[in-house]
Amino acid sequence: MPDSPTESWFSDAFRNAWETEQRRLGRFNLAIFGKTGVGKSTLVNAIFGDEIAATGIGEPVTREEHLYLHKSGTLGVLDTRGLEVGVDNAAIIAEVGEHVARMRHRPLEEHLHVAWFCVRAGDRRFEETEAEFVRELARLGVPVLLVMTQVPRIEGQVHPDALALAAEIERRELPIHRNHVYLTMALADPFARLEAHGLMDVLDATFRSAPEGVANAITAAQRIDLARKRKRAGDAIKLATSAAGTAGASPIPFSDAAVLVPIQITLMASIASTYGLSLERSTAASLAATAAATVAGRTAVTSLLKLIPGAGTVVGGTVNAAVAGTLTYAVGHAWTRVCERLAQGDLQTVGGALDSATIRRVFMDEFAKQAKRRRPPAVER
Numbered sequence: 129m130p131d132s133p134t135e136s137w138f139s140d141a142f143r144n145a146w147e148t149e150q151r152r153l154g155r156f157n158l159a160i161f162g163k164t165g166v167g168k169s170t171l172v173n174a175i176f177g178d179e180i181a182a183t184g185i186g187e188p189v190t191r192e193e194h195l196y197l198h199k200s201g202t203l204g205v206l207d208t209r210g211l212e213v214g215v216d217n218a219a220i221i222a223e224v225g226e227h228v229a230r231m232r233h234r235p236l237e238e239h240l241h242v243a244w245f246c247v248r249a250g251d252r253r254f255e256e257t258e259a260e261f262v263r264e265l266a267r268l269g270v271p272v273l274l275v276m277t278q279v280p281r282i283e284g285q286v287h288p289d290a291l292a293l294a295a296e297i298e299r300r301e302l303p304i305h306r307n308h309v310y311l312t313m314a315l316a317d318p319f320a321r322l323e324a325h326g327l328m329d330v331l332d333a334t335f336r337s338a339p340e341g342v343a344n345a346i347t348a349a350q351r352i353d354l355a356r357k358r359k360r361a362g363d364a365i366k367l368a369t370s371a372a373g374t375a376g377a378s379p380i381p382f383s384d385a386a387v388l389v390p391i392q393i394t395l396m397a398s399i400a401s402t403y404g405l406s407l408e409r410s411t412a413a414s415l416a417a418t419a420a421a422t423v424a425g426r427t428a429v430t431s432l433l434k435l436i437p438g439a440g441t442v443v444g445g446t447v448n449a450a451v452a453g454t455l456t457y458a459v460g461h462a463w464t465r466v467c468e469r470l471a472q473g474d475l476q477t478v479g480g481a482l483d484s485a486t487i488r489r490v491f492m493d494e495f496a497k498q499a500k501r502r503r504p505p506a507v508e509r
Contacts, residue, residue: 135415142411145397153401154237156338156345157204159224159270161261162246163213167277167314171246174314175327176203177351177404195223201404203349206240214257221264228268241338243270249279249290254297266303271337274304275330279311281323286311305337327352348402354468361399365460368395372456373449392456396463403467409482416484417466417491436499454502462495
């Protein structure tokens with residue numbers, strides 16, 4: 129780290145940390161099938177955001193170019209173009225089987241992890257060709273969730289026709305997760321008084337079905353379960369706080385700030401990735417939150433220490449273990465607050481640009497609150 133960190137240095141360090149975290153997270157690959165018009169894209173976008181839709185038709189993964197993989201950060205979505213479930217089952221299954229076999233000996237992030245098979249409630253029937261497609265998918269070793277889309281529900285009451293169709297499918301005892309049909313409405317319709325529902329159930333089942341090694345990628349990719357994101361961010365804060373405390377307690381011949389900065393940048397990159405923020409947006413937000421060098425260098429660390437009750441100042445270029453831990457703990461929680469609001473579409477102007485002043489205020493307010501909550505023992509001045 130240079131003696132006088134610059135905005136450019138901070139941006140480069142954050143970029144490197146963010147890219148490292150993305151590689152560590154890997155990618156969760158979801159296949160989604162169903163007849164045309166069942167609302168597959170709407171369902172994916174409701175749970176994972178609309179980045180996938182913005183990527184176009186994706187990359188062809190078979191020679192016939194009917195199977196496409198859309199990639200967006202920690203999520204991959206596999207679907208078909210030009211083939212119809214129930215009509216072209218053999219061709220689709222053959223291409224999926226080829227893809228599964230080819231990926232089997234590659235890293236986990238290249239595997240196909242879970243498939244959603246979608247049925248529209250309004251169709252009011254489930255054909256044998258659809259049932260056979262599900263069986264063939266399961267024979268390939270792919271966990272399958274049966275998701276019913278566009279299920280009307282008003283004031284907690286599900287349309288009886290949808291319940292009857294779900295019961296009929298479950299009586300077939302297909303190789304689907306828990307032999308259960310997940311009823312969903314991806315988007316609410318206030319005019320018709322229809323509620324959005326079922327999305328969390330589908331997400332929970334996806335976590336249960338997928339390999340444990342892609343759980344963090346799913347956590348980062350999904351947009352509806354903030355509790356999972358907060359837990360992963362909290363785990364990262366605990367690790368960084370412990371590392372910072374060790375650094376602060378170590379007899380080193382230069383400012384502890386030089387040791388704490390990489391720990392805190394790595395922490396911030398991890399949290400940004402957990403909340404699914406892009407590199408460009410999270411870098412810009414981190415600069416706004418920390419005013420470029422707030423966590424870089426002895427003078428800036430001293431200014432933050434003023435917000436920690438009983439911390440005193442940096443003496444002889446060192447910070448004790450308790451203060452170093454509190455400093456990192458507060459940075460982590462303040463940055464989590466910023467990332468969560470960014471993920472919800474807040475902290476930006478009407479035109480979509482980041483509101484740097486508000487980001488800075490939110491960060492500093494939360495930092496002060498968290499520093500007070502985790503007040504360290506007083507240190508000598």
